[in-house]
Amino acid sequence: MNLGIAVLGATGYIGTPYRDEIREAGPAARIVTLCARRRDRLEAAQQKDKADLITDDWQAAIEHPEVNCVVVATPDALHFDPVIACAALDKHVFCEKPVALNADQAHQIWTAFQNKPLGHFVPFWTRYVPVFARAKQFVQSGRLGEIRSVIYRWHNPRPASIPFTWRDDATLSAAGSIADVGSHAYDTIRWIINQEANRVLAHAEVLAPAKPDVGPIDLTEAIDIGQKQEAGSATTLRKATAFDYANIIWQFQDGTVGSLVLSHAPTLRKGLAPEVELHGTEGSLAIDRLQSELTVVRSDGTVELLETVPNPGFGNRFIKHAFPAIHDRAAGQTSEHPGLYDGWRVQIFTDAVVASVERGEWVDLSEFDSPANDVTKA
Structure with a gap:
């Protein structure tokens, strides 16, 4: 499966190095669309990536007919809508952590992908x-x-x-x-x-x-x-x-x-x-x-x-981790790599911590958890 990729948050602190690694991944992955708010930086990125479309409209970026995989590297508050849209449009997704603003959003995301033949990856590097x-x-x-x-x-x-x-x-x-x-x-x-x-x-x-x-x-x-x-x-x-x-x-x-x-x-x-x-x-x-x-x-x-322990660095994280996870999950196989299930579980922890800060008391994570039938992971 070849991947046509949309990168949201394409010119930021996270999106820029990700684009470098995607370009290095070879012909099996091609950057098709780039989305960011600053036109000057988008134009420079387009020159590097040879992208078909640059835009500040995330919907236009992910709805491009040659896009089948979306990298979400935007600020946290801007993750939920594009990722949910990816599920509706049957697009694979790489979503930065935290995957959402709260556990409810993260659970909705996981539920949207859970029973679909779609690849997903969350970069807990x-x-x-x-x-x-x-x-x-x-x-x-x-x-x-x-x-x-x-x-x-x-x-x-x-x-x-x-x-x-x-x-x-x-x-x-x-x-x-x-x-x-x-x-x-x-x-x-x-x-x-x-x-x-x-x-x-x-x-x-x-x-x-x-x-x-x-x-x-x-x-x-x-x-x-x-x-x-x-x-x-x-x-x-x-x-x-x-x-x-x-x-x-x-x-x-x-x-x-x-x-x-x-x-x-x-x-x-x-x-x-x-x-x-x-x-x-x-x-x-x-x-x-x-x-x-x-x-x-x-x-x-x-x-x-x-x-x-020898530490040669991460290498190309998309070749080694992200793309294998996306391909495995798209094929209906389990993956050892972190995905949207892990993103949801971590968001439960985050919400409980914030609640404890606000209340000044112990907080059980079960308060932010969802029904037991959601524990199956892939």
Whole structure:
């Protein structure tokens, strides 16, 4: 099956590198239409991609007769309508995470695709970081015994002088850092230990000060401006409304406990401790993403650098992961790669965390779940 692809959010922080990888994938995948809001950048992208159509109308982009697969790389609030339309039009879909603004939307999306011969993929890329993939193998070997606690620290500081972007706007970003990097973190842990969380207690804030408002720019431009400290002349400052920090206590279905700290705040820096700790009845495992190292602490207290995992990078993610998932699901086969079911399950977690922040109390994920007959995944 050859893929004719529409890319929504084609010229943004996410869409631009995705287009590069699609072009590199060869003749079995061709970019047909590009959709974005800035005409100048669309015209430049069209020159690279040789696309038939450029537009700011997502419906025109996905309804093109030669499009049978849609890449949704827009802000979170703009995912739901195009993805639901893809199901109605029998188009395969690659949808950025978070797949929707809330669990109800995510469930509607999953239901729309669940019983159709359509391919789908959700890019929870952290699964494919070699040190995490190796950690999953180690946990599955049973050498840690039963996992009893998981501690995760995801610090991704942005430049202190970075301007305001849509990711700071709660009307466009599903839940700030909770949805942005928290979705990756939760998906990775549920994948490694094969458990879903069942309740959470959370606190979240906006830690970064008000940011320069230099207009509608994407994250690539904002980071570049922030690193060069070129936004100092901006006269308007705008305070973010989407959380850039969260501290989450989580409990899983089998009783595993622990915590997850998420941050994009400039003052929470990474590299001081391993990103993940997995504590079991027979030992503990530390995952250091920066050094690509796994360290084990055995039950007798001995510490051993277990492995430095080679990290050649992701390679072409569409060739290796996204396109195989889409082809398998389109053929009615199950796939080991994350899809819309995973996007829905992660959105349930996100909604529960946000509710806990708002209420200041423990929240059960079951409050945001849907009927048990929806658990079949592909």
